[in-house]
Amino acid sequence: MYVYIYDNFLRNKKFESAIKAIEVRLTDYGIAGKILRLNNYTDAKPVIDDEIKRGAKTIVIVGNDETFGHVLSRAATCECVFGFLPIGPNNTIANVLGISVGVEACDVLSRRRKEKLDVGWMNNRYFISQLHVLPAKVEVIYDERFKAYANDKMEVVVCNLQPFYWKKDSKSREQYVVHPQDRKLEAFLRPLTKKGWFGYKYEEPSIFPFEEMEISSREPFTVEADGKISKEIKVKIKLAHGKIEMIVGRNRKF
Amino acid sequence: MMFQKPNSKQLADVEILAPIQSVVASEDNVETIVGPSVNVEGDFASEGNIIVKGSVAGSVHTSRHLAVEFGAKIMANVRAGSAQVAGEVRGNMKVKESLELLSTARVTGDIEAKTLVIEAGALLFGKVMMPGLEESKPKSTRGGFGKKSEEIAAVV
Numbered sequence: 001m002y003v004y005i006y007d008n009f010l011r012n013k014k015f016e017s018a019i020k021a022i023e024v025r026l027t028d029y030g031i032a033g034k035i036l037r038l039n040n041y042t043d044a045k046p047v048i049d050d051e052i053k054r055g056a057k058t059i060v061i062v063g064n065d066e067t068f069g070h071v072l073s074r075a076a077t078c079e080c081v082f083g084f085l086p087i088g089p090n091n092t093i094a095n096v097l098g099i100s101v102g103v104e105a106c107d108v109l110s111r112r113r114k115e116k117l118d119v120g121w122m123n124n125r126y127f128i129s130q131l132h133v134l135p136a137k138v139e140v141i142y143d144e145r146f147k148a149y150a151n152d153k154m155e156v157v158v159c160n161l162q163p164f165y166w167k168k169d170s171k172s173r174e175q176y177v178v179h180p181q182d183r184k185l186e187a188f189l190r191p192l193t194k195k196g197w198f199g200y201k202y203e204e205p206s207i208f209p210f211e212e213m214e215i216s217s218r219e220p221f222t223v224e225a226d227g228k229i230s231k232e233i234k235v236k237i238k239l240a241h242g243k244i245e246m247i248v249g250r251n252r253k254f
Numbered sequence: 255m256m257f258q259k260p261n262s263k264q265l266a267d268v269e270i271l272a273p274i275q276s277v278v279a280s281e282d283n284v285e286t287i288v289g290p291s292v293n294v295e296g297d298f299a300s301e302g303n304i305i306v307k308g309s310v311a312g313s314v315h316t317s318r319h320l321a322v323e324f325g326a327k328i329m330a331n332v333r334a335g336s337a338q339v340a341g342e343v344r345g346n347m348k349v350k351e352s353l354e355l356l357s358t359a360r361v362t363g364d365i366e367a368k369t370l371v372i373e374a375g376a377l378l379f380g381k382v383m384m385p386g387l388e389e390s391k392p393k394s395t396r397g398g399f400g401k402k403s404e405e406i407a408a409v410v
Contacts, residue, residue, distance in 0.1 A: 210301070
């Protein structure tokens with residue numbers, strides 16, 4: 001039995017035709033099901049647990065990267081198969097999973113090609129897409145073996161499924177994309193240096209693949225993980241292997 | 255037989271091979287990069303290639319390729335499958351395959367490598383050891399005569 005979780009932004013009229021087309025395709029495939037609408041303050045875990053008790057086997061997230069992270073970061077421990085139907089802008093994870101944006105995503109869903117995805121774990125909660133530490137004077141300890149630090153502030157981005165984009169230099173027009181799909185989390189460290197009168201400037205990022213990492217600082221720093229923002233002094237990040245069973249496409253990046 | 259259509263089993267085999275190749279390719283491309291403004295301290299090890307543009311203190315270990323770029327500083331003992339140095343290294347280097355010192359390389363420490371390439375301008379201060387050519391010691395036939403012959407040689 002399929003249960004579809006729609007994000008709140010899909011109420012907008014401009015997505016009406018896309019949603020109608022998707023619902024018709026799902027009915028054609030015989031995989032239409034119950035529709036639930038997500039609000040900003042809804043916790044997805046108890047909702048999904050209830051549906052699983054009622055017999056749901058597949059929970060399908062309908063929305064964008066933010067919806068994906070919001071639902072899975074809370075429902076990573078639920079015993080079910082997850083699917084994803086990306087609609088609208090801000091959909092980078094869909095490409096990584098080999099799922100097209102729009103109606104074609106239903107074809108991927110109907111084939112039910114399943115893969116177990118790794119999930120990041122941070123201070124008693126999970127993150128599926130990306131973890132972002134805003135620029136602060138932090139120190140990073142990798143696998144309890146070595147530490148990395150910059151002379152001044154540093155921004156840290158830990159990627160699981162959501163790729164990280166940055167420009168190689170100010171003159172280059174192309175953006176260099178890294179897809180971290182190698183059974184390890186990848187941390188991107190971008191130090192900031194003061195350049196004369198113009199304030200801080202980002203330096204070239206460092207890349208460290210790892211399984212366990214600790215970020216610490218003397219002062220609290222801001223951490224954003226899948227849309228949830230908090231202030232921490234110490235953050236422990238680990239990789240949880242094969243936590244989520246997901247329906248993916250043939251053209252996935254891993 | 256030559257123009258037979260591939261059967262479904264052969265097609266399935268090809269499909270199975272393709273994803274495995276892509277996984278292997280991605281493992282080969284895994285890189286650790288230490289940026290120019292980043293300092294690393296401790297037992298720095300990686301399963302993939304390492305590119306150092308900043309500073310590293312402690313020890314560096316990789317079974318694959320290590321690149322030390324111009325401006326980078328390594329105050330550590332280094333073990334790598336192969337290496338290319340254009341920066342500064344203060345420590346012993348043990349490289350399994352080839353070690354290349356570019357013109358801006360400054361190495362202070364002993365180096366051991368199978369193949370060594372030194373560009374004009376590179377500076378090296380330390381011992382160099384390469385397999386295949388070992389120091390040979392003179393053989394002595396009898397203990398007594400051997401000792402006397404050594405004494406005579408010393409006197410002469």
